[in-house]
Amino acid sequence: MIPRRPALIATAVLLVILVFAPQIAPLLHLATSIFTAVLLYTIAAMAVNLLIGYSGVLPFGNAAFFGLGAYGAGLAIKYFHVPFFTSIAVGIVASVIGSLLIGPFLLRRRGIYFSLLMIAFGQVFYFIAYRFTDITGGEDGMNFSRPAIEFTKLKPNDDQLYYIMLALFAIVVVAFWFIVRSPFGRSLVAIRENETRAKYLGLNTDRLILCALLISAAIEGLAGACYGLSIMFADPLMLDWHQSGNIVLMTILGGSGTVLGPFLGALIFEIGSDVLSTAIPWWQIPLGALFVVCVLGFPKGILGTFLDWIEKRGAKEASS
Amino acid sequence: MAHIAPEIFNGLILGAFYAVVAIGLSLIMNLTGTINLAHGSFMTLAGYLAFAMVSAGTSFWFALAVAPILTAIVGIAVERTLIRPLYRRDPVYSLLLTFGLSLIAEEVYRLIWGGNGVPFSPPPQLQGFVSLGFTDFPTYRLFIAGALLVIIIALALFLRRTRIGLRLRAAVQDHEMIGALGTNTQLLYMINFGLGILVAGLAGVLAAGLLGLNPQSGNALLMPAFVTVIVGGMGSLFGAVVGGLLIGVAISITTLYLPAFSEIAMYVIMAVVLLVRPRGLFGEEGIFG
Amino acid sequence: MSEIILEAKNVSKRFGGVRAVEDVSLEVPRGSIQAIIGPNGAGKSTLFNALSGFYIPEEGTVSFNGVDITRAPGYRRIVMGMGRTFQTSSIFPNLTVWDNLLIGVQSAEKMEFRLRPMSASKRAEVEAKIERLLDFVNLKTSAHRPVAELAHGSQRLCEIAMSLSTDPSLVMLDEPMAGLAHAETTRVVEVIRKLHSELGLTVLFVEHNMRVVLSLAQQITVLDRGKTLAKGTPAEISNNDAVKEAYIGREVIEHV
Numbered sequence: 017m018i019p020r021r022p023a024l025i026a027t028a029v030l031l032v033i034l035v036f037a038p039q040i041a042p043l044l045h046l047a048t049s050i051f052t053a054v055l056l057y058t059i060a061a062m063a064v065n066l067l068i069g070y071s072g073v074l075p076f077g078n079a080a081f082f083g084l085g086a087y088g089a090g091l092a093i094k095y096f097h098v099p100f101f102t103s104i105a106v107g108i109v110a111s112v113i114g115s116l117l118i119g120p121f122l123l124r125r126r127g128i129y130f131s132l133l134m135i136a137f138g139q140v141f142y143f144i145a146y147r148f149t150d151i152t153g154g155e156d157g158m159n160f161s162r163p164a165i166e167f168t169k170l171k172p173n174d175d176q177l178y179y180i181m182l183a184l185f186a187i188v189v190v191a192f193w194f195i196v197r198s199p200f201g202r203s204l205v206a207i208r209e210n211e212t213r214a215k216y217l218g219l220n221t222d223r224l225i226l227c228a229l230l231i232s233a234a235i236e237g238l239a240g241a242c243y244g245l246s247i248m249f250a251d252p253l254m255l256d257w258h259q260s261g262n263i264v265l266m267t268i269l270g271g272s273g274t275v276l277g278p279f280l281g282a283l284i285f286e287i288g289s290d291v292l293s294t295a296i297p298w299w300q301i302p303l304g305a306l307f308v309v310c311v312l313g314f315p316k317g318i319l320g321t322f323l324d325w326i327e328k329r330g331a332k333e334a335s336s
Numbered sequence: 337m338a339h340i341a342p343e344i345f346n347g348l349i350l351g352a353f354y355a356v357v358a359i360g361l362s363l364i365m366n367l368t369g370t371i372n373l374a375h376g377s378f379m380t381l382a383g384y385l386a387f388a389m390v391s392a393g394t395s396f397w398f399a400l401a402v403a404p405i406l407t408a409i410v411g412i413a414v415e416r417t418l419i420r421p422l423y424r425r426d427p428v429y430s431l432l433l434t435f436g437l438s439l440i441a442e443e444v445y446r447l448i449w450g451g452n453g454v455p456f457s458p459p460p461q462l463q464g465f466v467s468l469g470f471t472d473f474p475t476y477r478l479f480i481a482g483a484l485l486v487i488i489i490a491l492a493l494f495l496r497r498t499r500i501g502l503r504l505r506a507a508v509q510d511h512e513m514i515g516a517l518g519t520n521t522q523l524l525y526m527i528n529f530g531l532g533i534l535v536a537g538l539a540g541v542l543a544a545g546l547l548g549l550n551p552q553s554g555n556a557l558l559m560p561a562f563v564t565v566i567v568g569g570m571g572s573l574f575g576a577v578v579g580g581l582l583i584g585v586a587i588s589i590t591t592l593y594l595p596a597f598s599e600i601a602m603y604v605i606m607a608v609v610l611l612v613r614p615r616g617l618f619g620e621e622g623i624f625g
Numbered sequence: 626m627s628e629i630i631l632e633a634k635n636v637s638k639r640f641g642g643v644r645a646v647e648d649v650s651l652e653v654p655r656g657s658i659q660a661i662i663g664p665n666g667a668g669k670s671t672l673f674n675a676l677s678g679f680y681i682p683e684e685g686t687v688s689f690n691g692v693d694i695t696r697a698p699g700y701r702r703i704v705m706g707m708g709r710t711f712q713t714s715s716i717f718p719n720l721t722v723w724d725n726l727l728i729g730v731q732s733a734e735k736m737e738f739r740l741r742p743m744s745a746s747k748r749a750e751v752e753a754k755i756e757r758l759l760d761f762v763n764l765k766t767s768a769h770r771p772v773a774e775l776a777h778g779s780q781r782l783c784e785i786a787m788s789l790s791t792d793p794s795l796v797m798l799d800e801p802m803a804g805l806a807h808a809e810t811t812r813v814v815e816v817i818r819k820l821h822s823e824l825g826l827t828v829l830f831v832e833h834n835m836r837v838v839l840s841l842a843q844q845i846t847v848l849d850r851g852k853t854l855a856k857g858t859p860a861e862i863s864n865n866d867a868v869k870e871a872y873i874g875r876e877v878i879e880h881v
Contacts, residue, residue: 068428074426074427074428074431076428076431121607121610121611124610124614125614127369127427128365128369128371128427128431129570131371131427131428131431132371132562132565132566133566133610135562136559136562136563136566136603136606137603139559139603140600140603143599143600143603144600147596147597147599147600148596194740194741194742195740197742198739198740198741198742199731199736199737199738199739199740199742199743200737200738200739200740202724202727202728202731203728203731203732203737203738205717205720206717206720206728209717209718209719209720210715210716210717210718212699212711212715213711213715213716213717213787214728215698215699215700215703216677216699216700216703216708216709216715216788217703217728217729217732217787217790217791218700218703218704218729218732218733218737218791219700219728219732219737220700221700223738224737224738227738261373261431261432261435264428264431264432265432265436268428268429268432298443298446298447300439300440300442300443301439301440301443301444303436303439304435304436304437304438304439304440304441304443305436305440306436307432307433307435307436307437307439308418308433308436308437308440310432311422311429311430311432311433311436312418312421312422312433315425315429
C-alpha cells in the first residue's frame with residue numbers, strides 16, 4: 017500500500033509534532049490549547065468515524081454527546097467539586113446516558129431519517145442547556161475551574177494538560193484500533209456493506225448499531241469533557257448542530273474509514289479556523305466553502321485522495 | 337377562554353409557516369434524499385431580496401411575487417451545479433454541502449445587510465387591526481394565514497392534478513420506473529428542487545414582515561420544520577400540514593403558560609408521536625428508511 | 626425432533642389491495658428437497674419472504690421445528706437454524722470471499738458483539754470452518770478477492786456458502802439460477818444437490834428453470850395467482866394439466 021520509507025518518515029514527523037507541541041506552538045504564534053483542541057477533536061471525529069465509516073449511519077447530531085461530556089464534567093466540578101479524572105468520568109457517563117435515551121428512537125430508522133432524528137434529538141439537549149439558565153448558565157455558558165488531579169494538589173496548566181490529553185489520545189487510538197479489528201468491528205462493517213445480508217446471517221443489527229452508538233457517545237463524551245476542562249467553559253453551542261457539522265467535516269476532510277484521517281481533518285480544521293477567524297471577520301465564508309470543496313472535490317478526504325494518488329503512482333512505476 | 341383564542345390563532349399561523357417550510361423540505365427530501373440544511377438560507381434570501389426591491393421603490397406585492405421566483409432560480413442553479421453530483425453518493429455529503437452553503441449564506445447576508453437585521457414592514461394596506469368580535473387581530477397576520485392556506489392548497493392541487501405533479505409523486509415511489517417510462521429524471525429533480533425553494537421563498541417573504549429579517553431568521557424556522565416532517569411523517573404532505581399546525585399551537589400555548597419550555601414542547605410531541613407511531617402520524621413505509 | 630421442519634398454515638399476504646398470497650399452506654419434511662414454482666405473479670417470492678421473515682403475513686402461521694415464527698424478525702430465524710439466499714446475490718461486495726464467510730461464522734459462534742480479538746484456538750476453529758465452506762463450493766482460489774470482482778456464478782456460490790456459515794438445518798434458496806450462464810448453472814445445481822446428499826440439509830427453493838426443478842426436487846408446490854394450484858412429485862406435476870395450462874396462459878417456461 018503506502019511505500020515503507022515515506023510512511024515511516026511521516027509517522028516520525030507526526031510523533032515529533034505531537035510530543036513537542038507545547039514547544040512548537042509558540043514558534044507558530046499559537047497557544048498550546050490549540051493542539052489540545054486538535055487532539056480532542058480528533059477523538060470526537062474518531063467517534064463519528066465509528067458510525068459513518070464503519071457502520072454506515074449518519075450521526076449528524078453527534079455534538080450532543082460532545083456537549084453532554086463538557087456539561088457533565090463542568091456541572092460535576094461546579095456543584096460537586098469532583099477532581100480531574102472523576103469529572104471526565106462523569107462527562108462520559110452523561111454522554112452515554114444521553115445516547116441510551118435517544119438511541120431507541122433512532123433505531124427505528126436508517127439513512128437520512130436516522131440523521132434527521134439525531135439532529136432533532138440533539139437539539140433537545142441544546143435547548144435544555146440554553147434554558148435552564150440557573151443551573152447551566154444558559155446562553156452565556158458555564159465557567160468552571162480546572163480541578164486538581166485525584167489525590168494530589170496539582171491543577172494542570174495548559175502544557176501539562178496537553179500531555180495528559182496526549183496520553184488519553186493514545187489510549188483512544190489504540191482502543192479504536194482494537195475495536196475496528198474486533199469481531200464487533202467486523203459486524204459493523206457488515207452492516208454498512210449490506211444490512212439485510214447481515215440480518216440474514218443472524219446479526220441483530222439494531223442492537224449492534226445501538227452498541228456502536230453507545231461506544232461512539234462514550235468516546236465523544238470523553239472528548240467533550242476534556243475540551244471543557246481545557247477551556248474551563250461549557251456553552252450550549254458545543255451541543256448545537258453547527259458543532260456536529262464541524263466534527264463530521266473533520267472526519268470527512270481527513271478521510272473517513274481510516275484511523276489517521278480524522279487527525280488530519282481536525283488539524284487542518286482547528287488551525288485553519290483559528291488562523292482565519294483572527295485574520296478576517298467573514299471567515300465563515302471560507303469555512304463554508306471548505307465544506308463545499310471538500311464534498312465535491314475530495315470525496316475520500318484529503319488522506320484518502322492522497323493514498324489513492326500514491327497507489328496510482330506506484331502502479332505507474334510498476335508498469336513502466 | 338378568551339385569553340387562549342388569540343394564542344391558538346397565532347399558533348395556527350406559526351404552525352402554517354412550519355407546515356409550508358416542512359413541505360418544501362419534504363419535497364426535496366422525498367425525491368432525492370437530500371436534507372437541505374440551506375433551506376432556511378433560501379428563505380432568508382427571499383426576504384432580503386424583497387427588502388431590496390421594496391427599498392428600491394417597488395410595491396410589496398411585486399416583491400412578494402418576484403423575490404421567491406428569483407430565489408427559486410438561485411436554488412435551481414445551486415441544484416444543477418452543486419447538489420446534482422451528490423445524488424448517487426452517501427447522503428452525508430449533501431448534508432455537509434448544504435450546511436456549508438448555509439454558513440456562506442449567513443456571512444454574505446451579514447456582509448451586505450449587516451448583522452442586526454433590517455426592518456421590513458408589511459404594506460400600509462395590511463397594517464392595523466381587524467376586529468374579530470372577541471378580539472382585534474393584526475391584519476397582516478390574517479393575510480399571512482390566508483396566503484399560507486392558498487399556498488398549501490395550490491401545492492396540493494399541483495401535485496395531484498397536474499402532469500408534472502403526478503410525475504413527481506410517482507418518481508418518489510419508484511425512481512427506476514419513472515426513468516424507464518422516458519421521463520427526464522434530471523429535469524424532474526431540478527423542477528422538484530425549484531418548487532421546494534419557491535415555496536420556501538414565499539414563506540421567507542411572508543415571515544420577514546412577521547418574525548423579522550436578519551441573517552439567521554430563516555434558520556430559526558428550520559428546526560421546527562424538521563420536527564414537523566418527523567411528526568407528520570416522511571412522504572406525507574398532509575402530515576406536514578397537520579404536524580405543523582399541531583406543533584405551532586403547542587409552542588404558542590406553552591409560551592403562554594411555561595415560557596421556559598416552549599421550544600422543548602415540540603420535541604416532547606416528537607418523542608411521543610415516535611413512540612406511538614414510529615413512522616410519524618401519516619408517514620409512509622419505506623421512504624428512505 | 627419433528628418430522629416437519631417448516632410449516633406454513635393458511636398464510637395470506639396483501640399489498641395494498643392486491644392479495645399476493647392467499648391461504649397457502651405448505652409442509653417441508655426434514656431432510657427433503659422441495660421446490661416452489663409458478664408463473665410470474667404467482668406469489669412465490671412473497672410466500673418465500675413470508676417464510677423467511679422478510680414480510681409478516683396478515684393471516685396464517687409459519688412454524689419452524691414446531692415453534693411459531695410468524696412474527697419473528699429475520700435475524701431470529703437464522704439463529705434458529707434457517708439460512709437463505711436472495712434472487713440478486715446479497716453479499717458484502719467490497720469484502721473478500723473469506724471475510725464474507727467470516728461474518729456468518731463468527732455470528733454462529735455468537736461472537737458478533739465481541740470486542741476482544743478471538744483466542745488463538747477459536748481463530749483456528751473459525752479458519753478451519755471457513756476453509757471447509759470454501760472447499761464445499763470450490764471457491765478456494767478466489768478466497769481473498771473482493772466478491773464484487775467475481776462472476777455471477779461464483780457470487781451465487783459464495784452466497785450459498787454464506788447461508789451455510791451459520792450452521793442451518795434448513796436452507797432456502799430464492800431463484801438460485803437467476804441470472805446465471807449455462808455453465809454456471811451446472812456448478813450451482815451440483816452444490817445444491819450436495820447440500821442435500823452430503824450435508825443432509827433440508828432445502829426449499831423457488832425456481833423458474835423447470836429442468837433444474839424437475840431434476841432436483843422431491844416435492845413441488847405450484848402456486849398460481851397467489852393460491853396453491855397443485856402439490857406433488859416431479860412426475861405428478863409434469864403430467865398435471867392444470868399446471869400446464871397455468872404456464873401456457875402466462876409465460877413460456879424455460880425448457881432448456
